[in-house]
Amino acid sequence: MNHVQRRLVSTAARLTSVSPASVANFPPKESYKPAKDAFVKDEFNPENWAALQPAPSTALHAFAYRIGLQSVLMDSDLIRQACTHESYLTLFRQHYPTKPEPETNAQLASVGNSLMGLFASEYIHTKYPYLPTRVMKAAVTAHVGPPTCESVAREMGAAPLLRWHRTPTSEDGRNILHADAMASIPRSLTALIYQERSMDVARKFVHSYFLSRKVDLRAMLKFTNPKKALMELVQKYNRESPKSRLLKETGRFSNSPVFVVGIYSGADKLGEGFGASLKMAEFRAAEDALHRVFLTRTPEDMIQLPSSTFSTWLKIFDQQGDSTDYTPPKLAPSEIIYASSGRGGIPETRR
Missing domain, CATH: 3.30.160.20 (Double Stranded RNA Binding Domain)
Structure with a gap:
């Protein structure tokens, strides 16, 4: 066994997402090279090979059962799509230019991010009606922001299922980090729940995994x-x-x-x-x-959320649909922002 094959064995042992079905084709044909090509620059990369291997269906179903969504995500292709970041296509096109590209979670993450922001904003505004606007935005970010989404994804055990690639540059000129790719998984799951079930089920998912966490809002209020x-x-x-x-x-x-x-x-x-x-x-x-x-x-017991007025999304425009009684709360007076420090600690000037 040469050096490249030994690296491949050690890498595959560390990456639990490599399917056992790939062992039959181990080592891959890409790792073999004729003697005359022994010193070519384009050396076989075992990390890329392991990243290209699809996650086994058993691991995907186990993930769905672990997070309590076995009845919603019964199709393993949906879970695989939720765990495939759009940066993975760059690596896939390099090695398989003729094969059809897999579906990514780019659109799902965008929809899920909007839903999570909606659920967090209405809950925090209803629970703390006098909270200043800037502090409420910071509280929303603390509950459903990228660091929290990345942490929740790790707690779910989604790290071995993630497929991504650290591309040199992205559209905004920065590298794709592993934390950014991990944060897309909970957002995609929220969008899938909304798509397969309803807004009510998606809201319960966000409340269970994100809004149930304790955030110290007192530290965000500085004058x-x-x-x-x-x-x-x-x-x-x-x-x-x-x-x-x-x-x-x-x-x-x-x-x-x-x-x-x-x-x-x-x-x-x-x-x-x-x-x-x-x-x-x-x-x-x-x-x-x-x-x-x-x-x-x-x-x-007095918190009423606007998104809970309709039990299902399909009946939102149906006047005969099931709905709950909702009493809109009174708007609190505008906050006092005089000498209230912003994100950078710079005092806000009075206009």
């Missing part, structure tokens, strides 16, 4: 001047101007003092904070008051 933002927020609700009151203190004349400050609007306490100085405690108290407003949650 360079929370006192000014709180003052404008109180004025918007026609309440009394906020005032700071010292609630507790200890060690004022020591090297480690602690002050507890509360911010009140009339007799109502809006927030409370502590710090080693009165200024720091007042800053944290104003920030705590803003967090209490922006992170106000709607009880789970």
Whole structure:
């Protein structure tokens, strides 16, 4: 066994997606070369050969059962299409220019990405009605963004089934990364569920795998001047101007003092904070008051999603179709963006 064949054996052992049926044709004829061509530049690449091998049907069906979609994805070709990134065609055309090209998940990933964004946006907006717009966008990205999709795909065990190729350049001028190809699998699965079943089933899939995860929204709310933002927020609700009151203190004349400050609007306490100085405690108290407003949650039993008004997509235009009672919530007042830091931490200027 020469060096190329030994590399092929080690590569095939690492890649579990190689079908056992390929063992009968092992080693492939591409690995054999006449003695006169022993030093040709176009050497056989075992990694590419292993990547070109189709995933076995047993692994595809096991994947469908593992994620609980055995009744939806009964056709192994659909699962194989969902796990085939569009960059795989570049590698396929190089080795099999005359064969018909396999179907990829390019369109499925685009549709699934839109559906996941819809489900995440309506759920977060309904659950946190006072959340600022920029923070809501960041929360949607945290729930269904590319890093989360890639992580969920790995947890599903889809890495051995992925077919992709790291092309030198793409349309936008950047390389195709493995994480980008992995992120396309959950999006494609969402589109397939929507295609084979209904929007309701696709929404349940997204809620189970993505929206059930805990995301720290408090860390996304940062203010360079929370006192000014709180003052404008109180004025918007026609309440009394906020005032700071010292609630507790200890060690004022020591090297480690602690002050507890509360911010009140009339007799109502809006927030409370502590710090080693009165200024720091007042800053944290104003920030705590803003967090209490922006992170106000709607009880789970009162959450109504617009996409749940119709049970099936086929009856969405049928007035006689099954539908659920839906009461649209009242729109929350526009958020206060004064001195609210953006993605880069640059204060937002007031217009």
